Amino acid sequence: MEFLFIELQKNDQPLYEQIYEQIRNKITDNELKPGDKLPSKRKLASFLEVSQTTIELAYAQLHAEGYIRSEARRGFFVEQIDELTPVSAPITIAPSLEQERPSYDYDFSPGTIDTSEFPxxxxxxxxxxxxxxxxxxxxxxxxxxxxxxxxxxxxxxxxxxxxxxxxxxxxxxxxxxxxxxxxxxxxxxxxxxxxxxxxxxxxxxxxxxxxxxxxxxxxxxxxxxxxxxxxxxxxxxxxxxxxxxxxxxxxxxxxxxxxxxxxxxxxxxxxxxxxxxxxxxxxxxxxxxxxxxxxxxxxxxxxxxxxxxxxxxxxxxxxxxxxxxxxxxxxxxxxxxxxxxxxxxxxxxxxxxxxxFARHLNRMRTVYKRKMQTVIDTLSTLSPKLTFFGEHAGMHVMIQLEDDRTEEHLLSLAHKQNIRLIGISQYYVQRTEQRPTFLLGFGGIPNDQIENAIHTLWRSWDLSL
Incomplete structure (x- = not known):
């Protein structure tokens, strides 16, 4: 299913609640049948012209209440309603989306830190x-x-x-x-x-x-x-x-x-x-x-x-x-x-x-500066197919590919190789089309693994080194 018609109203009710309620009603009215695949968060967000976070909140609520299920690397599917646990039965808590995340071989998310030097x-x-x-x-x-x-x-x-x-x-x-x-x-x-x-x-x-x-x-x-x-x-x-x-x-x-x-x-x-x-x-x-x-x-x-x-x-x-x-x-x-x-x-x-605290900061600044240099040295060998920016500060860089494939497709290829990567589209409220762009966080990856991690990501995209 590529699209899902939902009518959004300009009122005091949050958009994610409107989306959640209308999808729930479509499921309970059997308009959406068990096993039907819902649109991806990115596609539905684009279709409804809302943020991807709004769709994620709606899907998370539907998932928590048992109306839909999440299948790793496949998406969200309508659940069989008549098989939901009765109220009188012992309550089982559905696993959250966060709990379902697998452990990754390499995690390039920008929120991770280096824990090896913590005092x-x-x-x-x-x-x-x-x-x-x-x-x-x-x-x-x-x-x-x-x-x-x-x-x-x-x-x-x-x-x-x-x-x-x-x-x-x-x-x-x-x-x-x-x-x-x-x-x-x-x-x-x-x-x-x-x-x-x-x-x-x-x-x-x-x-x-x-x-x-x-x-x-x-x-x-x-x-x-x-x-x-x-x-x-x-x-x-x-x-x-x-x-x-x-x-x-x-x-x-x-x-x-x-x-x-x-x-x-x-x-x-x-x-x-x-x-x-x-x-x-x-x-x-x-x-x-x-x-x-x-x-x-x-x-x-x-x-x-x-x-x-x-x-x-x-x-x-x-x-x-x-x-x-x-x-x-x-x-x-x-x-x-x-x-x-x-x-x-x-x-x-x-x-x-x-x-x-000051000593810890000085120590971590040295650690992350060394990691950033490893990232820069590795990425520099991949031009001109790849450009990067934002390398003067922080714990991630932005990488942009000269590639006709979509950001979503490239993310799926990375995930198949057990690599966690985040595309820039998640951070937009409104986005114009541009080349595939990703956040390459390095905080949680040991320095001696960074080069191999980037090369593994590169190979997952079927690009030669």
């Missing part, structure tokens, strides 16, 4: 110290913005490393940038209209959808977000990754930074959200200054996370509010409790205070 001994030492009766106060709820010890360390760190000067009172700790964005949307109100980079950070799309918050996609080129498109839009806020655009790796040019700030300065209700997600890992030239360091009128909301610098499973991020928004937070949103365990906050605070 387990030091982490264990601090964990043992604070899990003690003398720290029984940590069993109580702490400050809703996060423990002041950690906020103070973060304030010092971003002042020295990113030129972002703030007080600990302006910092809010949260369990990921998505959770912090949900708080921010509440502060800015339903009247705000967000512009987001296209392509951009995938996990942010559901946050806007779940809060019924409209978004405006703004294209990205080699100089970052095209600010002229933003100016021509009706957006009142912009979510950007200026120091290392995700996923393209572009750096927002100096002229565009000035234009972006002036756009925000022109109206009281306008704000910029700067996601500085991996600024620690830049391998050539000087670090790119944070956009927040240039802000003279309190219009930039600065966000960052410990996921890349430390570990994704920590689920710890932070946000720096301008004074005006902090007043809104203090009187309207502060009643929400902090979402990060206090024991974890205290361990990280001690890591930072005693210099272990």
């Amino acid at each position: 387990f001994a030091t982490w264990r030492k601090y964990a043992k110290e604070i899990i003690d009766a003398s720290y029984q106060d940590l069993l109580q709820l702490g400050h809703p913005q996060g423990d002041v010890e950690l906020r103070s360390e973060i304030a010092q760190y971003i002042a020295h490393s990113r030129g972002v000067h703030c007080t600990p009172e302006q910092i809010i700790i949260g369990s990921g940038t998505e959770q912090l964005m949900a708080l921010l949307l509440r502060m800015l109100g339903n009247q705000s209209l967000f512009a987001i980079e296209n392509p951009g950070y995938l996990q942010m799309h559901p946050v806007f959808e779940h809060h019924h918050h409209p978004i405006v996609p703004i294209d990205v080129d080699q100089d970052g977000m095209i600010v002229e498109q933003l100016i021509q839009s009706e957006a009142t806020a912009a979510f950007v990754t200026p120091s290392h655009q995700f996923p393209t790796g572009a750096v927002l040019s100096a002229s565009r930074k000035a234009t972006l700030l002036n756009w925000a300065y022109a109206r009281k209700e306008r704000f910029i959200v700067e996601d500085d997600y991996d600024s620690e890992f830049r391998y050539s030239g000087r670090p790119i200054p944070a956009l927040k360091s240039l802000d003279q009128h309190g219009k930039v909301i600065y966000m960052s996370t410990f996921s890349k610098a430390f570990m994704p499973s920590l689920r710890m991020a932070y946000m720096v509010l301008p004074p005006a928004l902090y007043e809104t937070f203090k009187y309207d949103v502060i009643q929400y409790a902090a979402t990060v365990p206090r024991f974890d906050q205290q361990i990280v605070a001690r890591f930072m205070k005693n210099g272990h």
